[in-house]
Amino acid sequence: MTRLFGVIGHPIGHSLSPAMHRAALAAMRLDARYDPYDVPPEFLPPMLEALMLAGVEGLNVTVPLKEAVRPLLDRLDPPAAAIGAVNTIVARRRRLIGFNTDGVGFRQALRELGWRPRPATALVLGAGGAARAVAWELARVRGSRVILANRTGARARRLASWLTRRLPGADVVVSPWRRAPAEAADLIVNATSVGMRPSDPPPVEPRRVRPGTLVYDLVYHRTTALVRETRRRGCIAADGRSMLLYQGAESLRLWLGVRPPVAPMRRALEGLLPRG
Numbered sequence: 001m002t003r004l005f006g007v008i009g010h011p012i013g014h015s016l017s018p019a020m021h022r023a024a025l026a027a028m029r030l031d032a033r034y035d036p037y038d039v040p041p042e043f044l045p046p047m048l049e050a051l052m053l054a055g056v057e058g059l060n061v062t063v064p065l066k067e068a069v070r071p072l073l074d075r076l077d078p079p080a081a082a083i084g085a086v087n088t089i090v091a092r093r094r095r096l097i098g099f100n101t102d103g104v105g106f107r108q109a110l111r112e113l114g115w116r117p118r119p120a121t122a123l124v125l126g127a128g129g130a131a132r133a134v135a136w137e138l139a140r141v142r143g144s145r146v147i148l149a150n151r152t153g154a155r156a157r158r159l160a161s162w163l164t165r166r167l168p169g170a171d172v173v174v175s176p177w178r179r180a181p182a183e184a185a186d187l188i189v190n191a192t193s194v195g196m197r198p199s200d201p202p203p204v205e206p207r208r209v210r211p212g213t214l215v216y217d218l219v220y221h222r223t224t225a226l227v228r229e230t231r232r233r234g235c236i237a238a239d240g241r242s243m244l245l246y247q248g249a250e251s252l253r254l255w256l257g258v259r260p261p262v263a264p265m266r267r268a269l270e271g272l273l274p275r276g
Contacts, residue, residue, distance in 0.1 A: 007037065009038070009061065010041065013036070017248060018034055020248050023264040024249070024265050049246050052096070058088070060248070066085040066087055069086050069089070070086055082166055083132055084132070100219075101251050103133050104246065105250060106246075109240075109245075114236065119144050124147065126173070126192040127150035127152070134189050138166075146172045153174065153176065156175075182213075185210075187214045188214070190226055203226060204226070211234030213235045215236070216234045217238070218240035219239060223239055246258060
């Protein structure tokens with residue numbers, strides 16, 4: 001019997017998940033489908049029930065449903081509960097379990113660049129859902145300092161408060177956006193939308209970034225000005241497609257119980273996302 005998986009969101013036509021996951025399923029020679037489902041928020045409860053009745057074993061969840069789906073699930077994995085958002089659903093024995101694989105994807109992306117968890121100073125730009133997952137992972141590293149900078153300072157302060165409540169002892173501080181101390185950071189993560197447009201300038205002045213700093217930009221649609229200009233300064237810099245890749249691979253691992261082949265998934269993404 002064909003196994004069913006998919007992604008829900010609204011709109012859904014832009015999602016890169018189908019190409020990535022279909023490549024993995026084909027490489028594994030599984031009798032399985034992965035399909036996109038456009039689910040407006042107001043139709044989420046009946047659509048989720050219908051998909052489960054149809055035999056769907058697992059779903060990815062994208063905007064704007066990552067938070068709305070939580071009360072419809074039977075259980076949340078601890079990271080998903082802590083972060084407050086779900087991007088993966090596993091249907092197991094008629095129970096729906098919610099996971100958030102962004103943290104795993106982020107850790108694997110940094111590992112690929114040679115980063116290992118260690119005491120360090122990390123500057124996180126942004127305070128939305130992606131920044132929350134990133135900051136959560138970084139603040140968990142004992143001895144690290146996480147500096148949050150967001151154009152709306154109140155959101156950064158709320159994120160800092162949330163982190164310190166859930167991770168007592170975590171060293172989390174807030175910096176004004178225009179004075180974000182890039183020169184003090186060992187790791188800089190852009191978790192804002194700055195860079196989505198080709199004309200966007202870097203969110204921090206590249207000349208203030210020390211050579212050797214690791215710079216990771218969650219924007220994956222193109223090589224951003226931040227990545228290009230910090231590379232010229234001798235930094236290790238990368239865009240967000242590796243995080244996209246590894247969070248997707250973790251979803252497949254949760255559904256199938258085995259590690260999927262990453263190489264065909266990477267090739268599928270590279271084919272859809274030319275650099276530049």
